[in-house]
Amino acid sequence: MASTDRQTDRGLDHGLGTTQASEKEADVAQAPGNGVFTTDPDNNSDQESLDHEAQAGVKAVQAAAAVWTKSQLVLAYVIIWFIYFVTSIQEVVIRSLNPYVTSAFSLHSLTAATSIMSNIIGGLSKIPLAKILDSWGRPQGMALMLFIWIIGFIMMAACDGVQTYAAAQVFSSVGSQGVSYCLTVFISDTSALKNRALMLSFATSPYIITTWIGGPISQSVLEGPGWRWGFGVFTIVVPVVVAPLCILFFFNQRKAKKLGLLTPSSGPITLSVVKKYCIEVDLFGIILLAGGMALFLLPFSLWSYQEDQWRSPMIICMIVFGGLLLIAFALYEKFWAPVTFIPFSLLMDRTVFFAGLMFVFEFFNSMVWGSYFSSMLQVVWGLNVTEASYVSAIYRVGSCLWCLLVGFLIRWTGRFKWLVVYFAMPLMILGVGLMIKFRQHDVNIGYICMTQIFVAFAGGTIVVCGELAMMAPSDHQHIAVILAMLNLFSSIGSAIGSTVSAAIWTSEFPKALAKYVPADVSVAKVYSDINAQLSYAWGSTARTAIAHAYGDAQRYMLITSVCMLAVAWACAGMWRDIRIKDVKQVKGTVI
Structure with a gap:
């Protein structure tokens, strides 16, 4: 038996800790006829079931869930x-x-x-x-x-x-x-x-x-x-x-x-x-991380195809610049990123x-x-x-x-x-x-x-x-x-x-x-x-x-x-x- 109720005040403190269902939720969960498919029982209308502080995409899926059969x-x-x-x-x-x-x-x-x-x-x-x-x-x-x-x-x-x-x-x-x-x-x-x-x-x-x-x-x-x-x-x-x-x-x-x-x-x-x-x-941060990881990791599979192998200038440059980009990513995320x-x-x-x-x-x-x-x-x-x-x-x-x-x-x-x-x-x-x-x-x-x-x-x-x-x-x-x-x-x-x-x-x-x-x-x-x-x-x-x-x-x-x-x-x-x-x-x- 499944029931989905209004999001309770869970006191997450950034997600820490678990919650206990309220007495009202427990009563609803045990109500007759409450089967596998459920609706939000705490709400009096579909409009109230939406989280108005949520972003547009979340509101959209909540609205769709409220109207579909x-x-x-x-x-x-x-x-x-x-x-x-x-x-x-x-x-x-x-x-x-x-x-x-x-x-x-x-x-x-x-x-x-x-x-x-x-x-x-x-x-x-x-x-x-x-x-x-x-x-x-x-x-x-x-x-x-x-x-x-x-x-x-x-x-x-x-x-x-x-x-x-x-x-x-x-x-x-x-x-x-x-x-x-x-x-x-x-x-x-x-x-x-x-x-x-x-x-x-x-x-x-x-x-x-x-x-x-x-x-x-x-x-x-x-x-x-x-x-x-x-x-x-x-x-x-x-x-x-x-x-x-x-x-x-x-x-x-x-x-x-x-x-x-x-x-x-x-x-x-x-x-x-x-x-x-x-x-x-944080598009700039993503580019730094992707570029850094790619440049740092790829040489480990490409070195054998270079004439000088690990001494190849290309391999050395990829490892060095990849490592620098990863360091730059960490510093940017810590000190300069408007949004991480x-x-x-x-x-x-x-x-x-x-x-x-x-x-x-x-x-x-x-x-x-x-x-x-x-x-x-x-x-x-x-x-x-x-x-x-x-x-x-x-x-x-x-x-x-x-x-x-x-x-x-x-x-x-x-x-x-x-x-x-x-x-x-x-x-x-x-x-x-x-x-x-x-x-x-x-x-x-x-x-x-x-x-x-x-x-x-x-x-x-x-x-x-x-x-x-x-x-x-x-x-x-x-x-x-x-x-x-x-x-x-x-x-x-x-x-x-x-x-x-x-x-x-x-x-x-x-x-x-x-x-x-x-x-x-x-x-x-x-x-x-x-x-x-x-x-x-x-x-x-x-x-x-x-x-x-x-x-x-x-x-x-x-x-x-x-x-x-x-x-x-x-x-x-x-x-x-x-x-x-x-x-x-x-x-x-x-x-």
């Missing part, structure tokens, strides 16, 4: 399910095609490097996007992200080099992550906190199905029209499934305006309005801060050993693209399926910390630790699948509970910003993980190849092209040597990952044990 809310969740259905397919396809794109330009070892910029900018883009959602509106923000996503697909399909492909990944990452972020914000807008984990798990449940479809699609694309069409087809499919949700949003916002719940927009967009917006989102894009009052909440740090180390962990996993499955264990995608899909399927149970457990107990501290983190460390032993060329693939199952159950639990840890101390007004911070922490972790993965790979893999492969095998060619690696017969001396080299490089990656997971476990232990059944955040017709 239960059937429209159900329809919205059905559309979200189909959006994730298509999104999950394209993620599998792109992940499977990625090594073949870089290999097409004889730069397979840049597979991880191409995602560094996209992870950094994709994460930082949530900050201005949060402001767009709060000040402009949810459907407007989603429509903008859809447009950017389509541009990314077009660029991917038409790319003529790794540089263009990396730029295309930035657009695609900003767009796809932006749409996913908008959906998460929408689910947070329309679900009670105690049911939110369950609804987020429901929304991502298509991964249970589609991860088995993406592999055959990737295989058929590579064997048929080629990888460019693998990107091109989504330029048509994605807008077809995303547009209906935007239309439904716009329809209910217009309905709310007709009923007088929303006032018309204040006027046209002028230069002064744009300037004010740039200040409010990081909401420090919320970020400094113990649970929010350590949940964010946990996401950094958790996503670092997955990217360190995951960047070259698809290639390893094909080269070391002789799987084709479809079979490799099935093994990679174990994480997606297992985590999404397990999250449904986690959602019910959180709704039943009203707490989430115990699931991470006593179950998920120990299981994750066990799974990754076992990979050190089993990710070798002479180990049966069944052991690899077993470790993926462990990691899947642990990872799904960690992500859902981490999201709740960041949202629970907040209120509705700051949900979009908090989720933006969550994505920023995750993207920073992914970017650093990709950097470390690429650095280990470019350092250890060619040395291992030179150590193991026969003299008549070109190390440079094998190092730069997955097709060259696969060209040697399964079981041949050269193929076994290449597989051995993969195992050596992966060992360093996995040891690094286990060390970072220990820090993530400590971060989770610092959360407060919040009872989310007592927290009321959203208004209107919700789940």
